[in-house]
Amino acid sequence: MPPRLYLGVPLVEGVDLDLPADVARHVQVLRLQPGDPVTLFNGQGGEWPATVRQMAGRQQVAVTVGPRQAVSRELARRVTLAVGMPANERMDALVEKATELGVASIQPLQCARSVLKLSGERAQRRQAHWQAVAVAAAEQSGRTVVPTIEPVRTVSEWLGGLGSNEAARHVLSLADDTVPFAIVATAPATDWLLLSGPEGGLEAAEEAMARQHGFAPVSLGTRVLRADTAPLAALAVLGLAGDAASAEGVA
Structure with a gap:
């Protein structure tokens, strides 16, 4: 299963995003490389498959956002x-x-x-x-x-x-x-x-x-x-x- 990353921003299919520094550090710790898959979510429901596009230094990671997946794993209550x-x-x-x-x-x-x-x-x-x-x-x-x-x-x-x-x-x-x-x-x-x-x-x-x-x-x-x-x-x-x-x- 690809690593899941939380981004508290709107997520749109096809957009290239520079990850915030703390999230980028997490990607570095996981030793991910360009081309590796990740899953993004923003806490508002659903999730987005994404791909690491570029990495530079220790705190610069860019990803390309894929199509939204309408999944929910929340309680019925x-x-x-x-x-x-x-x-x-x-x-x-x-x-x-x-x-x-x-x-x-x-x-x-x-x-x-x-x-x-x-x-x-x-x-x-x-x-x-x-x-x-x-x-x-x-x-x-x-x-x-x-x-x-x-x-x-x-x-x-x-x-x-x-x-x-x-x-x-x-x-x-x-x-x-x-x-x-x-x-x-x-x-x-x-x-x-x-x-x-x-x-x-x-x-x-x-x-x-x-x-x-x-x-x-x-x-x-x-x-x-x-x-x-x-x-x-x-x-x-x-x-x-x-x-x-x-x-x-x-x-």
């Missing part, structure tokens, strides 16, 4: 993960794996129990870093759409800005009144909002606020999962259920 940011490199891994599993967008949340504290310019730098992680994961996994990494917000800021929509809303909870998510995931909704807390979980007041905004409590079983594992498990359950329903012509 649009899923937004709102997650209390886990600390250290765990958020990087969460973004990477969620992208591979088909998430549409990720909302990093600053929660009362969050170990990782971000604000201002530091939060903006981390958002840009996580967006780059999502791009790399989309290249690797064959996705044609790159998930959006939203700016860091508090739980109250995010909930207050949601407004009304048709999305199914669920919060991962350890409360006694939860419903197994494997059952909930069979519902026919196409848009989903999943809220998951940080290390130590959401505080009672945060979960109560989420419930007031229409988030129904769900569980993933009797085991206590880590903050970076639980949302990925929920996303996998939801994606598999949606793909199965789509294959049956239901979803």
